[in-house]
Amino acid sequence: MKPQVFEPKIVAFCCHYCAYSSADLAGSMRIQYPPNVRIIRTPCTGRLETEYFMKAFENGADGVLVAGCLEGGCHFVEGNLCAKRRVTYTRDMLAEVGLEKERLRMVNISAAMARPLADTITDMVETVRNLGPNPLKSKNNLTNLTKLETRS
Amino acid sequence: MIVAQRKNIPELLSIVEKHRKVLLLGCGTCVTVCLAGGQREVSIIASALRMVAKLKNRALEVEELTIERQCDNVFLEQAAEAVKNTDAVLSLGCGAGVQALAERFNGKPVYAGLDTAFIGILEERGVWAEKCAACxxxxxxxxxxxxxxxxxxxxxxxxxxxxxxxxxxxxxxxxxxxxxxxxxxxxxxxxxxxxxxxxxxxxxxxxxxxxxxxxxxxxxxx
Known part of the structure; x- marks a missing residue:
């Protein structure tokens, strides 16, 4: 019998103008990446707030990936730079809480970078697999993952 | 406006360690503007508190509410029902808000979740500076x-x-x-x-x- 391998669940917030398109391109090019990611399309990573990342972890996500445009290439000029600072802030807060900072990562991907996206996802999955399951998960209902609150 | 910043999460957990059900109460005025104790910060800090409590195997229920102004008795009435249903209040208001709460809800423990720093203004995005010492x-x-x-x-x-x-x-x-x-x-x-x-x-x-x-x-x- 094959030993059971931990399959992390990773929430990937992908910018509509770059990373989401590159995931689309990866599909067209038949590039494989691990099925552990749950992609959420955002109009811009600058729309993401610290609370989105916190709610994802609180609801049991093993990792959160934020994929925005290349620096200098944001459709909204500097949304990805705002996201970068918020990710840094949230990583510090995760450390205060007692979760590993490495569970949250931001990357910059252009719409043409299908292969780097697949490699990034693979690397993220391996990183989180090595960290182990989100210790909060055993006490949560994972179905809540689909119920992330949004602010209008 | 009054400028404040949040205490760190382990300190907040230690402040409420005697209680099982806590109301995290935000304020919609100064501390919302200085991004320390508004509705969004209540949501973030409540999540962080629930997470750290679970990781430490502590039973802690955190209710969330933000009212327009904590330093005014009229607005405090909006929190009366929520305060009644919890063991303690962790306020994300300034020092005046915390004390107004404690005076209004006698018999209920009220704690400060922020360090109130000074009267100041936003100098640039993300930077606040003191301008008045209220001398x-x-x-x-x-x-x-x-x-x-x-x-x-x-x-x-x-x-x-x-x-x-x-x-x-x-x-x-x-x-x-x-x-x-x-x-x-x-x-x-x-x-x-x-x-x-x-x-x-x-x-x-x-x-x-x-x-x-x-x-x-x-x-x-x-």
């Missing part, structure tokens, strides 16, 4: 609208200390020398002659001496 007797009219008490590290009232380098403060080179700013400003508005007048030592009695200060307006009393 009780404003002298801004004498100094071109730049407060030497708040903005000069040595509270010099009759000119610079001569320790500044270029236009930087000797004590904190990241900050401009207040007296450089005062001189520049008075020159711009043609009031340099104000500097010729020697100011006597400041009367600190209207400031924080003798305990809590009060202002009474008889014309508004009922």
């Amino acid at each position: 009780g007797q404003c002298v801004l009219h004498l100094y071109g609208g730049i407060c030497p008490i708040t903005r000069c590290a040595k509270k010099m009232m009759n000119g610079p200390c001569s320790g500044s380098r270029e236009d930087r403060c000797e004590v904190n080179p990241d900050r401009p020398c207040a007296w450089q700013l005062i001189f520049k400003r008075l020159k711009e508005i043609g009031q340099l002659d104000r500097l010729k007048e020697i100011k006597p030592p400041k009367n600190w009695r209207p400031s924080q001496s003798g305990g809590c200060r009060t202002i009474v307006r008889e014309d508004h009393r009922v």
Whole structure:
């Protein structure tokens, strides 16, 4: 019998103008990446707030990936730079809480970078697999993952 | 506005360690603007508290609510029901808000979740700076609208200390020398002659001496 391998669940917030398109391109090019990611399309990573990342972890996500445009290439000029600072802030807060900072990562991907996206996802999955399951998960209902609150 | 910053998460957990059900109460006024205790921060800190409590195997339920203003009894009524249903209140208001809550809801433990820092303004995105020490007797009219008490590290009232380098403060080179700013400003508005007048030592009695200060307006009393 094959030993059971931990399959992390990773929430990937992908910018509509770059990373989401590159995931689309990866599909067209038949590039494989691990099925552990749950992609959420955002109009811009600058729309993401610290609370989105916190709610994802609180609801049991093993990792959160934020994929925005290349620096200098944001459709909204500097949304990805705002996201970068918020990710840094949230990583510090995760450390205060007692979760590993490495569970949250931001990357910059252009719409043409299908292969780097697949490699990034693979690397993220391996990183989180090595960290182990989100210790909060055993006490949560994972179905809540689909119920992330949004602010209008 | 009043500027504050949050305490770190382990400290917040230790503050509420005696309680199982806590109301995290935000304030929609100053601390919302300085991104320390508004609705969004309540949501973030509540999540963080629930997570750290679970990781430490502590039973902790965190309710979330943000009201318009914590330092006003009228608005506190909006929180009455939620306060009643919890063991304690962790306020993300300023020090005035925390004390207003404690006075209104006697018998209910009320704790401060923020460190209230100063009266200041947003200098640039993400940077707040102190502008007023609430000394009780404003002298801004004498100094071109730049407060030497708040903005000069040595509270010099009759000119610079001569320790500044270029236009930087000797004590904190990241900050401009207040007296450089005062001189520049008075020159711009043609009031340099104000500097010729020697100011006597400041009367600190209207400031924080003798305990809590009060202002009474008889014309508004009922």
